Amino acid sequence: MRALVYAALVVVFDQVSKYLVRHNLDLHTTVPVVGDFFRLTYVENSGIVFGIKVGVALPLFTVLSIAATILILYYFYRERANHPGIRISLALVLGGAIGNLIDRLVFGRVVDFLDFGLGKYRFFVFNIADSAVTVGVVLFLLLTTFIHPQRQEAAGENT
16 A cells, blocks of 8 residues: 555646646746756656657557556456565655656646756656656566566475
């Protein structure tokens, strides 16, 4: 249950930050925070994570996001989700997916505003939900690739 609280916190932080950006910055405005390295840049996109455009229509991507959310919720209640790290990783993915899904359903696009880089070398502008999904997926892959299989092998040796 604690993992669902973490997912809810991701959604709250994501939605509050996007609300503040929408109501305090004009679209395509950039505000330096830490010199040129970190800026707030208000953009909106109908693409996927980090504003990457794909040829998939918004309704299809919305349906896929809903399906992914349902699968993650299902996975929470399976035995494999008992590892606390896996539960946290899934909570991050779930919270991020829901945060961006809310934007797609309400506005038809996602607000992005976190802008990192040096000079003309910039990373994609993204948001808290994108960050949560990325960190959650990386953590999940690390845990299921390196930690969880070792436990299964150890359990097999004990039988």
